[in-house]
Amino acid sequence: MAGEKRRRDMGRIGFVAGILAATLAWGQPVLRSTDPVVNGGSYAPGIAPGSIFVVFGTNLGGPDVVLNQSLPMRPELGGVSVRFTPVGGGTAINALMVYTTRNQVAGLLPSSAAPGDYNVTVTYNNQTSPAARVSVVARNFGVVSADSSGGGQAQVQNYRTGTEWDLNRVARGRLGQYTTAPANPGQVLVIWGTGLGADSASDSNGGVSQNFTANTRVILAGREITPAYAGRSSGLPGTDQINFTLPADAPAGCSVPLQVRIGDSYSNTTYIAIAAAGRNACQHPYLSEQTLVRLSEGGTMVTGSFALLKQSTSVSVQGMALDMVTESLSGSFQRVGVGGLADVSEGMDMPSGACQVYRSRGDQDVLLLGPPPVQPLDAGAQLTLNGPNASNIAVPRDADTRAYYKSLAQTTSFPGGIPGLPGGLPNIPGLGSSGSPVIAQGTYTLRGTGGADVGAFSATVTVPQPITWTNKSSISNITRSSGVTVTWSGGGSNDLVSIMGTSAQRVGGTDTRPVYQAVVFNCITNASARTFTVPASVLTQLPADAGPEGMSVLGIQQFGDGQNGRFTAPLTAGGNTDFALFNFSIGEMKSVSYR
Structure with missing residues (x-):
């Protein structure tokens, strides 16, 4: 029976492990503006009848965590209740409460709720929040x-x-x-x-x-x-x-x-x-194995991850063809637990041929580079890059993300010209350009003098000859149910290739820095494979229409498998990084239509 209890207890872990820390000042409950009510497992929008959901906001409950620890479930817990009212009219539905705390509460949406749009409110101490519109769907595991x-x-x-x-x-x-x-x-x-x-x-x-x-x-x-x-x-x-x-x-x-x-x-x-x-x-x-045991037992590891990124992009913007080449260096030292292992491994520990699909919200940098580190470490105010076309280039630490980033070069052109300008101006090379190209075949060195958490270090990576996307011009309209095959030439024996794509709908931001809600896929294989077919089971998860302000792209990226560019950095608290890598990532991306 003890083993059965431990097995069943696992069903509760995760639904309550993410409860936020409480603070001491209260006012009217307010739900957060973006995705205020999400699935209790995936933290994605869309609530299924009979499922556990989580509400995020402020002043949603009391200072202490209150857990429902008995059956039957009740519609009120710790003075908190959650109500779903059909937007189109009808009887309101009271959720059954799972736990409450100040900025996060969880409940169960009764199975009687029909799919559709609902106005959701949270009431605490007789104060009710403004309503947030939430979609109820038949299923969303x-x-x-x-x-x-x-x-x-x-x-x-x-x-x-x-x-x-x-x-x-x-x-x-x-x-x-x-x-x-x-x-x-x-x-x-x-x-x-x-x-x-x-x-x-x-x-x-x-x-x-x-x-x-x-x-x-x-x-x-x-x-x-x-x-x-x-x-x-x-x-x-x-x-x-x-x-x-x-x-x-x-x-x-x-x-x-x-x-x-x-x-x-x-x-x-x-x-x-x-x-x-x-x-x-x-x-x-x-x-x-020692590090893996530590992660399994709830501990953390310290990693360093830096990359030279060169991206060639061909997209259509409001009917105009835009070609852009960007070069940058980014990365960080950070402390992660077992939950962050896949992210810091950057696909190098995924089985060759495997694909992943995930949802992301953010600007183009977030979609391409991922979110900033959760627990970044200080290795100094700036790092220094040297190598072909690079002489003592300073790579500063961003004050907000606390990661290191340097834009090295950018070249923008309109191959078909800009409609309405004199003579059509068939090409405008250099428009929006900055800096001279840096990333080329050869060896680069990244150095840091040390900071509060990480001591002085030096890392080198050898950038190989880039691969060539050989069937790029023939891919434009992709039938999701048929999959898509990408082919390339070149690539070394220690290189990996990522085939990635996204269908992203604009949901906010500014014209110069739009924010997208995106579905992204990423498939990993060896460069020596020379071909990869993204299966229909992956592509059908992408929205077919990203909308007039959306972004639908397909790309191919070449990077090292972790052998080239490995280094060790000392920690000021003692010991060294568990793993650190200075890598390269060179790729191409183009606009496509997912149908």
Whole structure:
């Protein structure tokens, strides 16, 4: 029974682990302006009937965390209630409360809620927030992640016996009362999440009356697997579990992409660790087993990640062809836990041929480079770059993101001219240009004199001859249901290639710095493959129409596999970085139409 309790307790982990710290001043509850109500597993918008959701805002509850610890579920907890009122008219629905704290509350949307738009309000101490419009959808499964971010390491269990379960992690260890281990091919796994769909028997008392197995598929590194069971977990209202068996030929790795499809709805992408039977840890290309054990047991590691980035982009802007080449250097030292392992590994620990799909919100820099580091470390006010075409170029530390960034060069031109200007001006080379091209074949050195967290260091990387996208001109209109094949030539034996694309709708920002809501895919393979087909299962997750102000692109990126550019930096608190890499990333991108 103790093993069963630990297994069932896992269904609660993640829904409450991300509770924000409380503060002491109160006023009227206010929901945040962007995605105020999200799925309790994926933290994505779109709430399914019978699922657990999270509300973000200010003054939503009291100073202490209040958890619902008994059944039946109740519509009020700690003086907090959440109400869904149909926009088109009808009876309001009171959510059943899961937990409350000052800036974040969670509840369960009763299965009686019909899909549609709702005005959602939070009431605390008889004060009600302004309403926020939220969409209720038939299904929107969210996989719970280890750090409650909606990404990174999935909250998955590996079945050993009827009373023994391991928490899926990158190495054998112990995390509190739980044992940890990577999964083995042929082993049964349990995915925890919420949002499979309505099941009224579960709402208040945790019963089970629906089975969603027939329409549910687990997607492991792009391969669909039919689960043995998909539905509510008995005794845990709103909590879904999906049981499936790893294929005997499942790919090994520390960051194997995991996703769930139910009908035509796809979950967030998370990752699991898979290792051959008898191994104590998954095989990571550069992290030691000792570091992997530390991550599995809740510890952190220190990494350094820097890259020379050269991007050639051909897009259409309001009917005009725009060619742009940008060069930059960016990176940071940071402290991360197991949830951030996939991000800092930058695809180098993903199985070759695997794809990931994720949702992102931000400007073009965020979509291409990712968000800034969560726990950045100080290695000094600036770094220095030297190499071909680069002599003591200062790379400053950004005051806001605390990461290092330097724009090296930018060249912009309009190959077809600008309509309406005299003579059509067939080309305007240099328009919007700045700096001289820096990145070329050769060896570059990045140095730092040290700062509060990281001491003096020196890193070198050799930039190879870039690959050539050989069928770029023939790709323009992409039928998502047919997939798309990309071919290239060149590339060294230690190079990897990323085929990436996005369909992004503009949701805000300014004309010079628009903000997008995007679906992004990224597939990794070896440069020596020379060809890769992005499957329909990936492309169909992209919106077909990005809108007149949107952005739909396809690109190919060449980067090192982690052997070229590795370095070590000392930490002022003692010890060294667990892994640090100075890499290169050279690629091309073009506008396409996803249909």
